[in-house]
Amino acid sequence: MPPSEAAESAQTRHDGVMANSAGMRDLGVYIHVPFCAVRCGYCDFNTYAPGEVEGATREGYVEAALQELALARGTMRGDARSVRTVFFGGGTPTMLDSAALIALLDGVRGTWGLSADAEVTTEANPDSVTRESLHALARAGFTRVSFGMQSAVPHVLATLDRTHNPANVERAVTWARDAGLKVSLDLIYGTPGESLADWRASLEAVIALEPDHVSAYALVIEPGTRMGAQLRRGEVAATDPDVQADMYELADTLLTQAGYSWYEVSNWAREPGDRCRHNLAYWRSQDWWGIGPGAHSYLGPHVVDGEEVAARRWWNVKHPRAYAARLAAGESPEADGEELSAEDLRLEEVMLRLRLRDGVPVESVEGRAEAVSRLIADELVDGAAALRGTLRLTRRGRLLADLVVRSLT
Known part of the structure; x- marks a missing residue:
């Protein structure tokens, strides 16, 4: 067996042992921070720019999220297990200051506890962090940062409405590494007007930065977005699917040559230990609890107070104002849910x-x-x-x- 395959096999065995240790399933926690400085034209995520929050505040959000964590503690009574992964997503989590992010992580610790080897990730825009904020997060237990680089080509970044420039990325990566954080870089390919040469330039820029992990996602232009409206009016043209396929193959080729291995269709890691364990938990149908507006949760078949409970998925109300109002009233923020059969x-x-x-x-x-x-x-x-x-x-x-x-x- 080649060394890389042996390492992957060992990592898989390790994950399996951890998943079954003490007869209980792993638990991950996803914390959705719904705020962004601007809404990118392609984005259809549950995010809110300043003009869309309808009076909701970041301080109110943090207070509500901590209240939801307290509710979760009561819901999972008798289910004693610590958290192995925490992922702050958005939105732009680093729109919150480091003290707020640390308070939320401390809330997770107080609710379930964190395992000694917990992976704690935050997403960030390259221009939404400072050297000091990254060092503060690392000292508090964050282990990983995922920067939304998207492209290294200015005209592509402009089409995507990104607020950073390529120089911001290099600086942010240097700061994160100095803080002892693992680094992931996220890319988008197939942006209107992006050529194969543009995409190669972005890939080469990523490889030169030597991150631990790379994600590359094909742009899907959703109907309800600003870019979707531009497409409908003929102001932009969608990238040909064959060109997107060429872009994916180029990414896989260059990243493989640079020493990265794919472990999921859109994700590559330098070493097995650099894989995003939180996202692996999703793909392996492990349990996670979502905190925040619009956050989804999933618990497989489990036991509460000695009684078996069917697998269930549920999701919270979407708007941060409605979310905070529910919790301020002592109510669950859950909007709806469903039980899942064996099939x-x-x-x-x-x-x-x-x-x-x-x-x-x-x-x-x-x-x-x-x-x-x-x-x-x-x-x-x-x-x-x-x-x-x-x-x-x-x-x-x-x-x-x-x-x-x-x-x-």
């Missing part, structure tokens, strides 16, 4: 785990032998791995991952 869980496992390099066991798609054979013939699934009992995407399969999932579910 729901099986289908989700296939959909999520197939995106991972580890793949899924062939028995997960029992009864789909004809579809599997066709996918192997079309070189979308690795035939040799299938013979060993695992369905694993080829590079071509990664480009068509959604099609493969539909074929198997």
Whole structure:
């Protein structure tokens, strides 16, 4: 077995042992910070620029999030387990000052406790941090920062409405590294007007910065966004899907040559230990609790006060004003939820785990032998791995991952 595969196998075994230690499932916590300085034209996330908050304040948000953590403590009574991953997403979490972020992390500690090896990540814009703020976060237990770089090409950043410039990224990465934080850089490809040469320049800039982790996502122009309206009016043109495929293959080639390995369709890590453990928990259907406006949560089958409880997913009200009002009134911020059957869980496992390099066991798609054979013939699934009992995407399969999932579910 090549050294890289041996390391990946060891990491997978380690994750499996940790997931089953003491007979309980891992728990991750996602904290959604819904504030942004501006709303980017392509963004359809649950975020709010200053003109959209309708009186909601950052201070009120922090108070409400701490109240929700207190509610969570009561809901999970008798379920004693510590948290292995915390992820602050948004929005732009670093719109909050470091003291507020630390207070929220302390709230997680007080609710569940943090495991000794906990991964604690915050997303950040390159121009929303300082040397001092990153050092403060590191001292408080943050271990990782994910910068929304998106591109290294000024005209692409302008199209995406990003507020930083390429120089901000290099400076922010240097500060984060000096603070002892692991660094991930997020990229978007397929922006209107972005050429393959532009994309290569962004990839080369990322590689030169030597981050621990890289994410690269194809831009999807959603109908309700400002860019969606521009597309409808003919002011911008969507990138041809074949060009986006070329961009993905270029990313995979250059990152692999630079020593990174893909572990999920859109994610590459320098070492197995550099993978985002929090996102791996999503893809492996492990439990997570979402805190904040619009945050989603998932708990698999579990026991509360000695009684078995079915798998359940739920989500909070979206607007930060409504969220804070619910909690100020002593009410749950939950908007709605659903119980998941065993078949729901099986289908989700296939959909999520197939995106991972580890793949899924062939028995997960029992009864789909004809579809599997066709996918192997079309070189979308690795035939040799299938013979060993695992369905694993080829590079071509990664480009068509959604099609493969539909074929198997």
